[in-house]
Amino acid sequence: MKRDYYRIIVLAGLVSLACTTRVSEWVLLNAPANQYSLIYFHQNPIDETVRKQNQKVVDGIEMANIQFIRVVRSEIPEPFYGLYYGGRLFSKYKIADELKGLCSSPLREVIAAELMAGKLCVMLYLKTGIKEKDEMGLNALRCAIESSPFGKIITMHELSRNSKDEYHLASQLLNVEDDLNDIQEPMLFGIFGRFKALEPLLGKGITEENIHLMIDYFTAECSCLIKDALPGTDILFSGKWDNPQTALLNKIIDDNPSLGY
Amino acid sequence: MQSDTISYDNLDGFDSLNSLNGINSSDHRPLPKWLVDQKSGLTSIQPEEIHMKEDHSLKISSIVTLTFIILLLVFLTYYFNRKHKNQAS
Numbered sequence: 001m002k003r004d005y006y007r008i009i010v011l012a013g014l015v016s017l018a019c020t021t022r023v024s025e026w027v028l029l030n031a032p033a034n035q036y037s038l039i040y041f042h043q044n045p046i047d048e049t050v051r052k053q054n055q056k057v058v059d060g061i062e063m064a065n066i067q068f069i070r071v072v073r074s075e076i077p078e079p080f081y082g083l084y085y086g087g088r089l090f091s092k093y094k095i096a097d098e099l100k101g102l103c104s105s106p107l108r109e110v111i112a113a114e115l116m117a118g119k120l121c122v123m124l125y126l127k128t129g130i131k132e133k134d135e136m137g138l139n140a141l142r143c144a145i146e147s148s149p150f151g152k153i154i155t156m157h158e159l160s161r162n163s164k165d166e167y168h169l170a171s172q173l174l175n176v177e178d179d180l181n182d183i184q185e186p187m188l189f190g191i192f193g194r195f196k197a198l199e200p201l202l203g204k205g206i207t208e209e210n211i212h213l214m215i216d217y218f219t220a221e222c223s224c225l226i227k228d229a230l231p232g233t234d235i236l237f238s239g240k241w242d243n244p245q246t247a248l249l250n251k252i253i254d255d256n257p258s259l260g261y
Numbered sequence: 262m263q264s265d266t267i268s269y270d271n272l273d274g275f276d277s278l279n280s281l282n283g284i285n286s287s288d289h290r291p292l293p294k295w296l297v298d299q300k301s302g303l304t305s306i307q308p309e310e311i312h313m314k315e316d317h318s319l320k321i322s323s324i325v326t327l328t329f330i331i332l333l334l335v336f337l338t339y340y341f342n343r344k345h346k347n348q349a350s
Contacts, residue, residue, distance in 0.1 A: 179290070199293035213299045220299075231295040 025247040026222040027193030033065040033234040042079035064103035064238040103238035118245035122191040137206035144211035153248040196232040
């Protein structure tokens with residue numbers, strides 16, 4: 001009887017803790033990244049060279065949120081690799097060399113380190129290369145971060161959509177929604193959790209007000225509504241998410257409880 | 262994968278949100294669901310709604326008291342009548 005009583009007390013404590021955790025921290029601690037599938041489509045039996053080449057690919061993506069599958073298809077003219085996420089084709093690659101850097105890149109390493117260090121989120125600004133368009137959104141972003149009480153725990157990075165070093169990252173971001181590739185506007189992605197990218201603000205929608213709404217989303221108490229339908233798309237990343245630092249957000253809210261509502 | 266966006270055909274009521282997101286009405290591009298929810302306050306924990314309840318306590322108390330008094334009267338009447346009868350005999 002006494003044991004049951006203690007169990008109920010502990011359970012109630014855990015439930016109450018879960019409800020006061022903020023979205024950014026809850027997602028980092030509890031929501032594993034969704035899996036991608038890299039599918040090698042081929043028609044003829046594969047030879048030893050291709051087998052070795054695929055093994056190399058598998059070794060390269062071993063630690064990432066992706067699985068490798070081989071599929072025999074009779075109707076394809078030549079073999080290729082298809083990158084899928086949630087049943088949607090993100091990219092096609094003709095040769096294995098094109099997969100270099102698929103799951104890891106310098107910018108992704110930096111962003112992951114920042115998320116693991118307890119930052120609230122990372123604002124990733126995807127530029128078009130058209131200076132006038134890019135500057136407008138960048139100014140709004142800088143102003144929003146400066147005026148936010150959480151500005152110190154938000155980092156910001158710029159990335160060109162034509163970047164060669166970060167080709168795969170830019171490509172995955174442009175697949176967060178299926179029409180983004182065709183829109184030549186700057187885009188602002190909020191990155192949080194285990195490299196989850198929110199659907200972006202874009203073009204003239206990159207306003208201070210909308211950026212503050214995005215920050216409010218990350219700092220909100222994690223309600224069941226959010227947990228059941230997490231927005232965003234997980235980005236491919238080869239790394240571990242064990243033992244992140246305590247969220248820096250908690251200290252700010254502890255010092256200023258009025259910011260927590 | 263289902264796109265995390267809302268779909269709508271009628272732009273009435275969405276104009277202000279569209280302008281917030283910089284989308285021309287002609288684009289007909291749905292807004293991210295998280296932005297719509299955040300704007301409408303759906304993702305925040307809603308405060309408990311307080312409803313006024315009808316207070317029946319006075320009625321219940323009166324009925325209980327009245328019943329008690331009647332029962333007491335009946336009992337005492339019966340008791341004294343019986344006692345009186347016994348003494349008379």
